[in-house]
Amino acid sequence: MLVSLPEIPAEDDEVLVARARAGDYDAFEALVRRHQRRVYAVAYGIVKNAAEAEEVAQETFLSAFEHLDGFRGEARFSTWLFRVASNHALMKLRKKKPEPWGDVTDLEPSLSRAQSRSDGTSPFDALSQWARRPDEAADANEVQEALSSALDTLSDDDRALLLLRSIAESSHEALAERFETTIPAIKSRLHRIRLQLRGQLDERLHGKPPP
């Protein structure tokens, strides 16, 4: 069940964005190919609906195409892309329960270069690691259901934050900008989310009742 993805190579993105901006459509398509799985996964984790997640992916890459001229190397392309994807996804949720929401294609020209993440990719299967605990093992379907329902216990914004970190590999700095808060606040919020997720999964996978 290992899902291996290459690291997000920011340097190559810059080259492709520059070529796409100069009118090279193949370069744009290469950017779509490179990021579409992660964009969809972030969107799906937020909207929890396949058709809507695909719409979010469509809207996100259309926005990217229309805003190619906005990238002059100040912001990392993928940071911007996943920010737009998460905004589109959250906006879809908020249309169902109407609330005001800002411009989703805000380009963030001041965003500084994101650092790459050191612990983002796991060389082995996270799920089997969980099940490998000596006291109990869970079958694969049970794990998938547990993951889905544990994710449901997070708020929309917390889900978006978690997925931007774990799938899009956004830096703490970019996330602090995105959620309009400080880096320490983002770190502590991510810590709380991880603790909640761990607790929810443990309840589900080990059959312990909530305290």
Added chain:
Amino acid sequence: MSGSTENPRHDGKDPEGVMSNPSRPVDCQQLVELLGEYVDNQLTAEQRVHVDYHMEQCAPCLAFLRQYKFAPQAVRDHLLQAVPVDLEDRLLSFLKKRTRG
């Protein structure tokens, strides 16, 4: 071990966190507070030694760390597996239509 989001053991001791006294060994509660920085490789070398030492001695904390670390990766893998195999083709043809007339 409890299914709650709290620390593995409920010692309740230690009013000062390890951050305020990095030369002291960590207890279970302090260890949980440090996990975020631990998995992000942001602890000092000394803090890291204390955390590693604690986990060698404390099986519940080691299990807790594994779950804490792998829960987000499990979610990531879970969602990536939901990506339709033909998404890329559909997306490319949608975009071609919309951007090239």
